[in-house]
Amino acid sequence: MLEFTEEQRLIRSEIENLCADFEDEYWREKDRNAEYPMDFVQTLGDHGWLGTVIPEEYGGAGLDTLEASIILEEIVASGAGFNGSMACHGAMFIPRSLINYGSEEMKEEYLPKVASGEELMQCFALTEPNAGFDSTAITTRAEKEGDHYVINGQKTWCSRLHASDYMVLVARTTPKEEVDKKTDGMSLFLVDINDAKAQDAIDADEIEKNIRAAVPSYEVWFEDLEVPAENLIGEEGRGFHQVMDGLNEERVVIAAEAVGLARVAIDRAVQYATEREVFDRQIGSNQAIQHPLAEAYARMTSARNITYQAARAFKEGRDVGEAANVSAYMAREAASEATDAAVQTHGGYGVATEYDVERFYREARMAHIAPVSDEMILNYLGEHVLDLPRSY
């Protein structure tokens, strides 16, 4: 149904081949031991895929959201699940801030290294304990002192910090009380993590969790962290708008990943439903087993279509706010339904790690919360598309 170009189909099969070297047991182990899949990420880097959206002049592949979506969907669908896609999607998209807003010097210095995977820029520090979806409530401060900024504050849910060379940090350069619009006064900084450690200005604690365990997230404290003034990304005070710019892209990509999760769950469930015999017949011949899978397939197909329509619209430069949100919502729903049906199809084995579907099931739950919750999507649609009063 989806009319991919020859090049896009090629990308897809190449990713499929790369992923074939990382079998189910690899991902099971990583998830069980909460171990970051560095060798997988390095393999992607070696083949240039971490630089998918980086322009060719900086050593990247010069491709777009659409291709990145194909790559990430395929990684998830290989059985890697979100542990696989989320181990690397940061490295693929966090450099976007530099591509769009960074100075020429910054781009020349950093992009080639992150395009090749030699260094990793995959930690994004926005969320704080008291500022979740209400991003303008962040209080981490960056104060200019001569040729550098001094940063103090606390962040949370910073993913992949330990596996990153660079972090993109959002801080207030003007406190909320002092700006006319709460969306003003925020700025983006490129932080060299090793340098921050050498300054003894960063401290981090891993958050223990049961979903997507192979991609750890951290609480992070900054104390008098000095960042060179030239590491400011884009214009001072415009950070919020710069972050917002990337959100639609993120939603499309996350939707593609959720579609991949629905696919792999349906594949595994269908395989099991065909093999497994109970009451002298394949369990898949029971409508009670078959229909939930067929329904999940219908939802997955529909979500997949709108996701790639949104990706295409993005490529064509059309406004995709609406489609990106709809894609994310529909795809995560498809993922939840598919993974739940897959667990049910497997009966008791559905919760045994050996069959993987329990891992997919846990991951699907997370998709309803991050990077944006179902409720925030509904708020957006209600306000901006249905033209109803703002409800939050």
Place this chain on the structure above:
Amino acid sequence: MSSVSWDFTPLSSEQELIKREIGRICEEFDAEYWREHDKRKEYPHEFADLLGENGWLGALIPEEYGGGGMTTAEMVVMMEEIAAQGGGFGATQAIHGAIYTTRPLVEHGGKRVKEEILPKLATGEETIQSLGLTEPNAGSESTAIETEAVKDGDEYVVNGQKIWTSRLDVSDYLLLVARTKPKAEVDKKTDGISMLLVDVEDAKSQDALEMKSIDKTSTNLSGAFEVWLEDLRVPAENIIGEEHKGFYSLLDGLNDERLVIAAECIGHAKLAIDRAAEYADEREVFDRQIGSNQAIQHPLAEAYMRTLSVKQTVYRTAEMMDSLDRQQVGTLANSSNYLASEVAFDASDAAVQTFGGFGIAREYDVERLFRDARLAKIAPISQQLALNYVGEKALGLPRSF
């Protein structure tokens, strides 16, 4: 005043034109028109006539016979628009048959049928609104039909009973599906079935057709009938397609048709959401617009997303139909039908809830949308059969029915 944006899906210039033209026709029929016809269980003749005069009932008839020669990509726009402009699924179903029953005639009709009848159907001078397939003992399992057509010289003699034959009271022709060979005598149960074009007036004058309206409360714009046929004589040349192979001809266009039905459900959902959003915006309770409550707003936003999402699949599939194989189209059409009828229902339900007590008052129309949407999950194809198709054909699971 709330204004819901529905324009994410880009339309081609032909599609834009169709949307505009249909919009112009629909403007002449206000909410009260549909409300009153539903209340009185009256067929919307004025609406059907205007569509017919403007050639829309002949949309599928090739241009050489005076028709519109339209494709599925155009049909989805037309039907979605009719539903969305106030009529809902009830309005599209009232004229769907007149358009889609011409299809077997176009594909499989003989020279006389094509040359004499198609031009009249194309201009709306005559209509073929009725398909006589379902029987008391053959619903979703069509091959179980027992009505028989026995050849007698240059005629067929038909005996049997049909049920749920829609709009027979307003149709000049009935496309009748009958067994020319009993099920017991064929190797494959799908063999031995034929399609016959029946002139309804002629059947009545033979005193060979009797009909009785079924009392119902959904899609009231279209009457549905039980029909008894006794020694009905049909000229042999009125056979549509090959004798005994009618079942296959009937299945031919089914996938495209399901896509169009999905589009009707999409239009229906849009209508329900539009009405509900408008009310949620105007109505104030506890000193604020009820739409500022997430409990009211979120179900509408959710219905909107489902509608937009399934619409993408319907429009893309319609557009790409020629480059897809039959099974791909089947999977996409059945999936879309399932999801679209679901959202037509969910949106109508959310609309009723948004209106509170007024949700069941006839005046606000959403109760009609709710009643009509319920049927969309059953007919023309039940959600269960759509799932059976996807389970068997797309997932490769064992046949489950």
